[in-house]
């Protein structure tokens with residue numbers, strides 16, 4: 001399991017750890033990891049560290065301190081290192097002194113004498129460096145092999161301030177490799193929002209633990225590849241992170257496996273109420289996903305029975321609507337439902353009577369009675385994309401896309417349901433606020449193809465019927481679906497049915513002993 005912790009939690013853990021270490025030791029651990037990562041990038045980019053050109057963008061906090069100490073290490077290996085100081089009067093003095101001792105230069109984009117700084121190097125750094133105008137800063141960045149973004153880390157609040165924003169833009173426009181320190185500057189660490197100019201890094205070297213912004217878009221897209229440097233924080237982090245991302249081993253543990261005593265009913269039966277005369281394909285695709293999701297049988301109730309049977313003769317099709325479909329352990333309702341509000345209401349009623357979970361997707365999200373959803377006693381799983389989530393929340397789609405984490409949590413709370421918010425970052429939020437939100441790491445934009453959401457609803461519904469909790473069914477479903485999308489596409493467009501067909505291979509891979 002990969003975890004991300006909020007800034008507040010990271011700060012508390014760092015305090016505990018720092019109290020037990022000599023002053024500055026933690027920053028040296030961070031800087032050593034950062035310098036090693038930068039050296040690797042330079043090795044790939046410029047062939048070697050010696051003689052390469054490195055520009056450090058240095059803000060007024062410890063994030064800048066990390067950049068300066070790492071810069072000093074690179075300078076000692078022969079790199080030409082120049083620090084561009086954003087506010088020389090508040091720069092990390094110890095870091096600046098170390099850089100200067102190692103032969104690095106510094107220029108300031110604003111006038112002011114360097115402070116003694118938190119590094120404890122005091123007067124050593126008091127001599128101000130030359131002031132560089134915006135053109136000089138731009139020239140330095142353009143000529144660099146590597147730009148290290150130490151503008152701001154977990155201490156950043158709000159969009160980048162005047163002075164910092166142009167530097168972030170310079171880094172974004174530069175052809176150099178960009179390595180962000182801890183976080184790409186300009187992103188909101190706890191939410192993954194990006195409200196203004198922000199650095200776009202090729203690599204982010206983060207310390208101690210992931211921060212939510214490194215897992216959630218749009219910030220995640222600014223981070224590039226992410227490398228976690230161990231600074232010894234783990235023992236001081238609480239058990240419950242803010243976010244967690246399943247990995248192969250977690251999914252392998254959660255995927256249902258038939259036992260010797262299993263029969264098709266004991267494995268769970270999933271009911272699919274999907275499709276309409278207008279959209280029969282949605283029924284076929286939801287059934288395709290369900291058949292590969294681990295339930296022992298798939299019942300279909302709806303007007304597309306003929307199309308379903310033609311493709312999947314193993315489906316148990318009934319003509320009499322959800323109430324007459326027979327017993328199931330979970331329902332999926334909504335894909336391709338068109339305007340059939342009656343079926344959605346019937347599924348909710350039948351599932352309430354039987355106290356079984358319901359997954360509501362697509363048209364079902366628009367058609368379901370909101371009070372009926374809120375008052376359910378068995379688990380409910382809502383699977384909206386950003387547009388559907390926006391409609392449920394009564395906000396613009398852009399707002400959901402800009403603040404996915406907030407939107408998923410808000411939906412879960414408001415509808416008392418588990419919410420799988422689909423898209424560039426798929427999130428799973430629980431109505432119980434005291435468990436981490438899950439982030440799916442496997443998605444691919446190739447999945448943005450008509451009908452792939454229908455496959456996911458069948459797959460996750462089948463996992464629900466097999467006995468997984470709504471949170472596990474959603475996150476395991478998204479994980480397997482994402483990998484199936486990758487496998488089906490393999491760099492070329494894939495159709496939704498290809499995604500369903502790739503599921504068994506992915507399942508085998510995930511559960512194979514390593």
Ligand SMILES: NC(=O)C1=CN([C@@H]2O[C@H](COP(=O)(O)OP(=O)(O)OC[C@H]3O[C@@H](n4cnc5c(N)ncnc54)[C@H](O)[C@@H]3O)[C@@H](O)[C@H]2O)[C@@H](O)CC1
Nearest residue numbers: 027030060061062063152153154155156157159160161182
């Ligand atoms: N605390 C620790 O033990 C460790 C901290 N480390 C580094 O320290 C960083 C945190 O350092 P700080 O707490 O000093 O905070 P930061 O350096 O992240 O940022 C705080 C500084 O940035 C300025 N700032 C805040 N918001 C801004 C904005 N929107 N635009 C422009 N400037 C802004 C503030 O005025 C303040 O001077 C971490 O991200 C990490 O890089 C690492 O050295 C590991 C150890």
Ligand SMILES: Nc1ncnc2c1ncn2[C@@H]1O[C@H](COP(=O)(O)OP(=O)(O)O)[C@@H](O)[C@H]1O
Nearest residue numbers: 422423424443444445447448450451452453454
């Ligand atoms: N940019 C993207 N990156 C990763 N996954 C994506 C992206 N866009 C869409 N997806 C995934 O593709 C699927 C599309 O589902 P949905 O929007 O419901 O489409 P449809 O209704 O056509 O089936 C979801 O699993 C979603 O998470």
Ligand SMILES: [K+]
Nearest residue numbers: 149152181183
């Ligand atoms: K940074």
